[in-house]
Amino acid sequence: MPPSPASKRQKTTSSSSSSPEPPYELLYWPGIPGRGEHIRLCFEATRTPYTDVVNASKSNMPQLTSLISDTNIGDATNPPPLAPPVLRHGKLLVSQTPNILLYLAPQLGLAGPEDDGTAIYHVNQLALTALDGLSNEAHDTHHPVATGAYYEEQKAEAKKKAEDYVAKRLPKFLGYFERVLQSGASKGGEYLYAGVLTYADLVLWQCLDGVMFAFPKALGKMREGGEYGKVFGLHERVKGRKEIEEYLGSERRMKYSRGIYRHYPELDAE
Template identity: 60%
Template sequence: MASPQAAKRQKSSKDVPYELIYWPGIPGRGEHIRLAFEEAGAEYTDTAHEEGGIEKVMAAIDPKSTGDDLNPPTCAPPVLKHGDLKINQTPNILLYLGPRLGLVPSAEEDEDAVYKINALALTALDGLSNEAHDCHHPVATSKYYEDQTEEAKTKSADYIANRLPKFLGYFEGVLSGEASKGGEFLYGGKLSYADLVLFQCVDGVKFAFPKALARLEKEGKYERVFALHESVKERPKIKAYLESERRQKYSMGIYRHYPELDED
């Protein structure tokens, strides 16, 4: 069950379960949304665990679709359906869910907090998800990894040497700043969906580049970032989810482990 505060925010004219429409078999970009649902104790369904769920995904992104009288067509999963609302794009879905799940301060508490938290989530998704994906597909997503391995090695070497330290350093600075209110969470001294996004991004990069991340963690320059990752992992509802069968394993999604790309 959601906390009283979260349940109050979740209550709306769309007082029905949330529906997540996403590919089965990989955590993918839908994982950020699952973590928000799990932390809030929200009621939701997930096509990744439904028989025939893939058909729902394909229907949701049918290129022939023109949407309906309330919603434009959705381009790609994840897709959130909530009552008569249907939206896609991970950060957009989180922006919608944040106030309803109690994962941002209320407007009465801090009217601009949602935009600051959204900026933090967008930054994590840019540098620690999208760029991590481009390491193994730097030329074209339509080509196999084996068709661009040499380019992937060059891209990954630069990512590990320059881009990873940039983004880890940025979030270390966020956690060291006054707006963090203590350094445990990214903003305001309370868990927000940006913390869940950063957790998932760091977790995925750890899978993709275990040697590089072990070295960076050992250097001690990003202690607050890695501490946040561990802290989120141990939150009771997140821990239970991560240990359940609902948590899908990394494989051939955004985060892929190719030993030849991982520099220690």
């Protein structure tokens, strides 16, 4: 197993006690993995200290709600965020999951080889693709009509959406990542890019894990078929990393519930 990526910030902090780095603070809804989970995984995979502000104490909820309030107009350098997750790093506020990952990855050693000037763009491309097909589209299977309406109000449409997703969209995206892992840029097929763990691997892992929760029968059938062996192999490889394994066994890892990934047996078509 490759060594864990070293957090550049941890190295800097330990070598320069006169000017300590500000803490990383994640502001996200409490109790669900959601889109904030991709950010948690980056911190956990690199053993980077961070505070999950609202999960640390529900009394901190106003810190989040005030940021996304329609009365918040931001400040001189930070425009107001629309929705969580929000990363607070000193005076900087950054929102949107892919944007936060793009900011964090070079600092945490998750942006690919340092001597590869284009690595982060390739890694970001892969992460965005996973979020498009295995997070956003997965969410739409149970809320295809209106995000503000209950699932029970759109069950018929959800069933049609889920059938199409399982039959056509999932194979398209799993097949794409299978090809990525077969490519020369993967450098061996263990990870998506350059043979090292990047945030794209963590994003793909979380997305695939969520889809496996939502559609266990369908994904079980796909796994048994062997057509996407490299993709499922990456899932096991990331899950088996010591840092991730410890995180998944801790109370910090929240269970799937009523967030992006939901298991409705009637939608889980083989």
